[in-house]
Amino acid sequence: MNYFADIAIIGGGASGLVAAITAKRHSPKKEVYIFEALDRVGKKLIVTGNGRCNITNKNLKTENFHGENPQFAMTVMGDNPNKKLEEFFNSIGISFTFEENKGFPASFQASSVVDCLRFECEKLGVKTVCKAKISDIKFGKEFKFAFSDGTVTAKTVIAATGLYSGGEKLGSDGSFYRILKSCGFKTVKVTPSIVQIKTETDFVRQLKGIKVDANATLYKNGNKIRTEFGEVLFCDYGLSGPAIMNISREAARTDEMCQISLDLAPDTDKDTLAKAVLDRANTLKDRNLEDFFTGMLNKRLGQVVLKYAGLKLADSVTDIDKIASETIAAALKDFRFKVTGNTGFINSQVSAGGISTDEFSDKNLMSKRYKNFFACGELLDIDGDCGGFNLTFAFLCGLVSGKAAAEV
Numbered sequence: 001m002n003y004f005a006d007i008a009i010i011g012g013g014a015s016g017l018v019a020a021i022t023a024k025r026h027s028p029k030k031e032v033y034i035f036e037a038l039d040r041v042g043k044k045l046i047v048t049g050n051g052r053c054n055i056t057n058k059n060l061k062t063e064n065f066h067g068e069n070p071q072f073a074m075t076v077m078g079d080n081p082n083k084k085l086e087e088f089f090n091s092i093g094i095s096f097t098f099e100e101n102k103g104f105p106a107s108f109q110a111s112s113v114v115d116c117l118r119f120e121c122e123k124l125g126v127k128t129v130c131k132a133k134i135s136d137i138k139f140g141k142e143f144k145f146a147f148s149d150g151t152v153t154a155k156t157v158i159a160a161t162g163l164y165s166g167g168e169k170l171g172s173d174g175s176f177y178r179i180l181k182s183c184g185f186k187t188v189k190v191t192p193s194i195v196q197i198k199t200e201t202d203f204v205r206q207l208k209g210i211k212v213d214a215n216a217t218l219y220k221n222g223n224k225i226r227t228e229f230g231e232v233l234f235c236d237y238g239l240s241g242p243a244i245m246n247i248s249r250e251a252a253r254t255d256e257m258c259q260i261s262l263d264l265a266p267d268t269d270k271d272t273l274a275k276a277v278l279d280r281a282n283t284l285k286d287r288n289l290e291d292f293f294t295g296m297l298n299k300r301l302g303q304v305v306l307k308y309a310g311l312k313l314a315d316s317v318t319d320i321d322k323i324a325s326e327t328i329a330a331a332l333k334d335f336r337f338k339v340t341g342n343t344g345f346i347n348s349q350v351s352a353g354g355i356s357t358d359e360f361s362d363k364n365l366m367s368k369r370y371k372n373f374f375a376c377g378e379l380l381d382i383d384g385d386c387g388g389f390n391l392t393f394a395f396l397c398g399l400v401s402g403k404a405a406a407e408v
C-alpha cells in the first residue's frame with residue numbers, strides 16, 4: 001500500500017504520540033500519520049516508572065541533562081516546561097500528582113497515559129499504521145520511505161524512534177538511528193545510561209539482596225566524577241538502585257578504570273565515626289566481631305564491612321583499638337568496588353549519545369540539513385537523569401516539533 005502524508009511521524013512512542021496530537025491540533029486539515037514498528041504504539045511508555053510512569057520532574061535544570069550540548073535540552077523545553085506539559089496532559093484527561101519533585105499520572109498507571117494519548121489521536125483523526133518498521137528514507141523536496149508492506153511519501157517527517165534502551169521488544173533496536181547515520185547525520189557514541197553496574201564480586205555477592213541508603217561516588221582514574229545519595233542495592237553481579245543508576249552514565253561511557261565508593265554513613269564524618277566505633281567496642285567487649293555491628297547495621301553488611309576492613313570475624317571486639325576503629329570508619333565511609341561493566345542496553349532506561357544536536361535547530365527541532373525534517377526525544381544526543389527527566393524531554397520535543405511541523 002502507498003501512503004501520502006502531510007506529516008509523517010516515524011515512531012509511536014512518548015515523543016511521537018505527543019508530536020502527532022500537537023501537529024493535528026495545530027493543523028486539523030493536514031493528514032497526520034504515525035508509522036510504528038511494533039504491533040501497538042506506546043509499548044515502552046507502559047513499562048516506565050515500574051508501570052507508574054514518572055512523567056516529569058518539577059526541578060528541571062541543565063545539570064540533569066547530558067550530551068555534548070545539554071543546554072540544547074533546556075532551550076528546546078523553553079520557558080515554563082512543567083506548565084506546558086501539565087496543560088497538555090490535562091487536556092487529554094491526565095492530572096499529575098507529585099512525590100517530592102517527581103510527577104506521575106494521578107492514576108499511577110503508565111497504561112492510562114498510553115490510553116489517553118491513543119484516545120486523543122483517534123479523536124483528532126491521526127492515522128496510525130503499526131507493524132511498520134521503516135527501513136530506509138530518501139530526502140528530497142518530499143520524503144520517501146518504506147516498510148515491509150508499504151511505501152510512504154510525506155511532505156514533512158518527524159523522526160521519533162528512540163535508540164536502544166529497553167531492547168527490541170520495546171521497539172528500541174536503533175534501526176532508524178543507523179539509517180540516519182548512513183545518510184550522513186553526525187552522531188555521538190551511543191552507550192547505556194541509567195543502568196546497573198557490574199563490579200568485582202568478592203564483596204557484593206555476599207550482600208546480594210541488601211538495600212542501603214548511601215552516598216555513591218563514581219571515580220574515574222582516581223578522580224571524583226559524580227556523587228548521588230539514595231538507595232543502593234547489592235546484587236550478585238554488582239550494584240543497582242537509583243543512586244547507582246544516576247552515576248552509571250560516565251562509567252558506561254569510558255574504557256578507563258572506574259570505581260564506585262559507597263559512604264554508608266554520609267551524615268557522620270570519619271573521626272566522629274571512628275570514635276563511635278571505639279565507644280561501641282568498649283560497650284560490647286563480650287562479643288565476637290561477627291556480631292559487632294548487629295543492631296546497628298544490617299548484620300550481613302556489618303560483617304562484610306569488617307572483612308573489607310581486613311578484620312577476622314572470629315576475633316573478639318576487644319581487638320578493636322584506636323587504629324582498628326579508624327580502619328573500620330574508613331571502610332564505612334569508603335566501601336569501594338572496581339567497575340567491570342554494566343548490564344547493557346536491554347536493562348538501561350536511556351541511551352546516552354545519538355544524533356548530534358548540532359544537526360537540529362534548538363528552536364523547533366528542524367534539521368539544518370534537510371528542510372521539514374524534524375527529530376525528537378532519545379534519538380538525539382540528550383539523555384536525562386533518573387526521575388522523569390527523559391520523558392519530560394521526549395514529551396516537550398513532541399510539543400515543539402509537532403507545532404513546528406504543522407506550521408510548515
Ligand SMILES: Cc1cc2nc3c(=O)[nH]c(=O)nc-3n(C[C@H](O)[C@H](O)[C@H](O)COP(=O)(O)OP(=O)(O)OC[C@H]3O[C@@H](n4cnc5c(N)ncnc54)[C@H](O)[C@@H]3O)c2cc1C
Pocket residue numbers: 010011012013014015016035036037038041042043044045047048049050053054055056132133134135160161162163165166170171172173174175176348349350376377378379387388389390391392394
Ligand atoms: C524500563 C524503562 C523505564 C523507564 N522509566 C522512565 C520513567 O519513569 N521516567 C522517565 O522520564 N523516563 C523513563 N524511561 C525512559 C523513557 O521511556 C524514554 O527516554 C522515552 O520513552 C523516549 O521517548 P522517545 O519518544 O524518544 O522514544 P520511545 O518512547 O522509545 O519511542 C520510540 C518508538 O519508535 C518505534 N520505532 C523504533 N524504530 C522504528 C522504525 N525503524 N520504524 C518505525 N518505528 C520505530 C519504537 O517501536 C517506539 O515505539 C524508561 C525507560 C525504560 C526502558
